[in-house]
Amino acid sequence: MYQIPGSTPPAPRNSVPPSLFGAELPLRLSERPAAATLPPLPEPEPMDSVAPDATRDETYTPRRSSLPATALRERPASMRGVVGSSSTLVDVFAIVDRVADTDCTVLITGESGTGKELVARAVHGQSPRRDGPFAAVNCGAIPEALLESELFGHTRGAFTGAHQAKPGRIALAERGTLFLDEIGELSLALQVKLLRVLQSREYSPVGDTRVLKADVRVVAATNIDLERAVAEGRFRQDLYYRLNVIMLHVPELKRRASDIPELVEHFMATAREKTGRQIAHISRAAMQLLCEYTWPGNVRELENTIERAVLLCAGDRIEPSDLPVRVRGLGTPGRNSPKLPESGIDLRAAVESYENDLIRQALDRTGWNKNRAAHLLKLNRTTLVEMMKRKRIAPRAA
Numbered sequence: 001m002y003q004i005p006g007s008t009p010p011a012p013r014n015s016v017p018p019s020l021f022g023a024e025l026p027l028r029l030s031e032r033p034a035a036a037t038l039p040p041l042p043e044p045e046p047m048d049s050v051a052p053d054a055t056r057d058e059t060y061t062p063r064r065s066s067l068p069a070t071a072l073r074e075r076p077a078s079m080r081g082v083v084g085s086s087s088t089l090v091d092v093f094a095i096v097d098r099v100a101d102t103d104c105t106v107l108i109t110g111e112s113g114t115g116k117e118l119v120a121r122a123v124h125g126q127s128p129r130r131d132g133p134f135a136a137v138n139c140g141a142i143p144e145a146l147l148e149s150e151l152f153g154h155t156r157g158a159f160t161g162a163h164q165a166k167p168g169r170i171a172l173a174e175r176g177t178l179f180l181d182e183i184g185e186l187s188l189a190l191q192v193k194l195l196r197v198l199q200s201r202e203y204s205p206v207g208d209t210r211v212l213k214a215d216v217r218v219v220a221a222t223n224i225d226l227e228r229a230v231a232e233g234r235f236r237q238d239l240y241y242r243l244n245v246i247m248l249h250v251p252e253l254k255r256r257a258s259d260i261p262e263l264v265e266h267f268m269a270t271a272r273e274k275t276g277r278q279i280a281h282i283s284r285a286a287m288q289l290l291c292e293y294t295w296p297g298n299v300r301e302l303e304n305t306i307e308r309a310v311l312l313c314a315g316d317r318i319e320p321s322d323l324p325v326r327v328r329g330l331g332t333p334g335r336n337s338p339k340l341p342e343s344g345i346d347l348r349a350a351v352e353s354y355e356n357d358l359i360r361q362a363l364d365r366t367g368w369n370k371n372r373a374a375h376l377l378k379l380n381r382t383t384l385v386e387m388m389k390r391k392r393i394a395p396r397a398a
Contacts, residue, residue, distance in 0.1 A: 059317055060287040062261055078122040083266045084259035088251040092119060099246050100126030105198065107183075107243045108221040110250030112365050112372075113300030116221040117181060119250055123219055124177040132176030135169045135216075140182035140369050148190055149206050158207025170203060173216045183220040183243065184229055185371075191236045198242045218243070253295040253302065260291050263299065267306035268318075279310045281317035289320055293327045297365040304364065326357065356391055359384070368395055 075085075076093035078100060099106065100123050108116045117136065124134045142150055149158070153168030170178060180186075186194065197203050201214045220243050229235035253260070264282065272278060286309075295301055309322040320328055359377065366372040374384040388394070 058284045059281045060284045078126045086256035086258050088256050096122050103217050104245045106219045106246045108248045111252050112223045113298035114250040116250050120179045120219045129176050133173050134177050135173035136179040137169050138181045140185035144187050152203050152205050154206035155208045170214050175215050178216040178218050180220040184222040184224040191239050195239045253298045267303045271307040271310035277310050279313045283319050286318050286320045
């Protein structure tokens, strides 16, 4: 789920700030939103029909909605410019419409790569604070020693290197929205100070004795189970209840598989603009593979996969051979497992390749946050860092 940049809303109240992905596509509505309650674990929706026989060498032709233009207005106002029309997605934005015009705190949950920041921006864009700033802080990407200053600001001389006073993100979000991404990574000491902001709307910059007022709306997001973190003593219970006034769960891509063809079209258009490669089509067989894959990295993984396919495509359309081996099903349960060649195989090289691929998947899924990637791989952070150095694993050049 991603917002399409370039969309121009007819009125400011019905606008959602643009994100980083492509030009606006026509909106579709395949299902009316149900009651504004979020199902805890919805069943996966059926995929958009790809082909009776996806192995045939044909070009995929997207289905176009036959609904009248008036039906499109039934989508939630906060969903304008959003790619996707599955009921689970519509349910999320229906709740956004109902709570956006208040100042209540919102907690957004969901796996990494599902588009939690997009939902946060939708809350901001539909709120009375929409003309104010939207300040985002990734609590998991900033070292703990610097995060307090990043949030609350500091005075000159507050610590070594503080040569001048600097406002924090709370001050920068004045009369707007403060988005705290990966709130579960916040240390217990900073959780206490954030609780003060939520309870009394007050805070003090690092090294300052003044008490400042905070006129911000707080929207937080996490990909971990905060209730479990509370039970384990890693997250304060009082802060959890302060944050969890309204909870929105963003569904994983595998639970809204009917949106995959539309997302593929969008990301192909984005990749064409970014790379200059004029790849306008995808085969039905390739689309079938994309729809069947489980996408552990969600929409972010799908976007990266499509960009890679556009870059590697040698013809005028994407074929299965242009997709990564994991998407084609090598070693995936339920698909054909790799077979030992008659001539044998270099086992060490094969294991090394498999290990490298899993490390990259963990890093991609966590936005190259080494702490969380190491947790996914059940490794110590130092072990992961050493492996990355030895294997020369680094982010791919943009």
